Amino acid sequence: MKTPPKVRVNTEATATAAITKATEAATISAGSLRVTLKKPNILSQYRIVEVVGGESAKNETYMNMILPLLWIIAIDDVPTPAPSTKRELEALITRLGDEGVPAVMKHVFQAPEAAQPSDEAVKN
Numbered sequence: 001m002k003t004p005p006k007v008r009v010n011t012e013a014t015a016t017a018a019i020t021k022a023t024e025a026a027t028i029s030a031g032s033l034r035v036t037l038k039k040p041n042i043l044s045q046y047r048i049v050e051v052v053g054g055e056s057a058k059n060e061t062y063m064n065m066i067l068p069l070l071w072i073i074a075i076d077d078v079p080t081p082a083p084s085t086k087r088e089l090e091a092l093i094t095r096l097g098d099e100g101v102p103a104v105m106k107h108v109f110q111a112p113e114a115a116q117p118s119d120e121a122v123k124n
Contacts, residue, residue, distance in 0.1 A: 025073060028107050031099030036074035037107055044070050044082050051083060068108035069093070069101075 025038040048070060049057045056062050069092055072080050083089035093101060 026107065028103055030096060030103035033096070033100050034076050035072055035096070035100060035104060036077070037071040037104065037111075038073045039111065040070040040082070047082070047084075048089075051086060051089060053086065056086075065101075065105075068105045069096075071108050071111075072104065 025036050027034055027036045029035075045067065048066060049063075052063070052066060066089065069089070070082055072082075072092070074080050075095065080092070083092055096104065
């Protein structure tokens with residue numbers, strides 16, 4: 001008689017836990033502002049290209065600076081929708097200022113590690 005296969009469950013890092021963590025909002029301090037961030041859906045990333053338009057949308061450096069701003073869902077607990085015009089985008093950048101923009105970028109560029117389940121977590 002064959003021995004039954006052993007099943008190991010990794011309760012510390014499951015794919016579901018990693019995905020849940022990726023959908024949670026985080027609040028960071030950005031100078032005098034409290035900025036609440038949450039990973040945007042893929043459609044908002046496509047929409048921002050249309051908002052930015054023209055040569056700016058083709059500029060990789062510019063787009064890398066803009067995309068983290070899509071994570072913002074609130075500033076000082078006031079809901080902040082994604083910019084729908086270039087003027088709204090520039091107003092958001094101005095509101096965040098020299099301290100806010102880097103704080104948002106720092107959080108976002110560190111977030112993909114938590115947002116993507118590891119290969120090991122998916123296997124388990």
